[in-house]
Amino acid sequence: EVQLVESGGGLVKPGGSLRLSCAASGFTFSSYSMNWVRQAPGKGLEWVSSISSSSSYIYYADSVKGRFTISRDNAKNSLYLQMNSLRAEDTAVYYCARRQQLVYYFDYWGQGTLVTVSS
């Protein structure tokens, strides 16, 4: 069974940093692209970042470019999101989502971890 479990969320002050993790199981992690998608409270979904299976291709939404860094450790079946210079508008539930190679949709999602940026 495919499982994606996010962790690392919490309350952080504006300008602070946080590192999210996503532990994957039930599939060959190193064969899939991975993504972070966020959802502000009561709002819609927003794609944040993607990383290819071997980390060769990395992309970010303009709203987080230069502040967030996506990475992965295939040996540990884990995905990460380092978030720096956090702003109030980064407050959201952050989901990790799996994408197969050469397809353009997210077939499995984690349950999400809440990040709250507030003083």
Added chain:
Amino acid sequence: QSALTQPASVSGSPGQSITISCTGTSSDVGGYNYVSWYQQHPGKAPKLMIYDVSNRPSGVSNRFSGSKSGNTASLTISGLQAEDEADYYCSSYTSSSTPSYVFGTGTKVTVL
């Protein structure tokens, strides 16, 4: 990248059919057959319902169908059931700046 436009809410009675629209541009919906739809119940993770405009993943009811015309994609739910009450989001691949994905504004489906 602006969000794709969806109606805020759509409602229907059990057994009826409803359609949710998703309007984008030639850089996303109109430019690729890579539209997907996600269902999200309150407090839950999104679930893939349709991919590549009109394909259903294994396990998704055939009451759900998708289509596209020009810059507008649509999700139709036929034989509406109580458990279909949820938020629905469309998504499209876009290469307008860097390869990325854009989601719709979301539609709340209410079963009357």
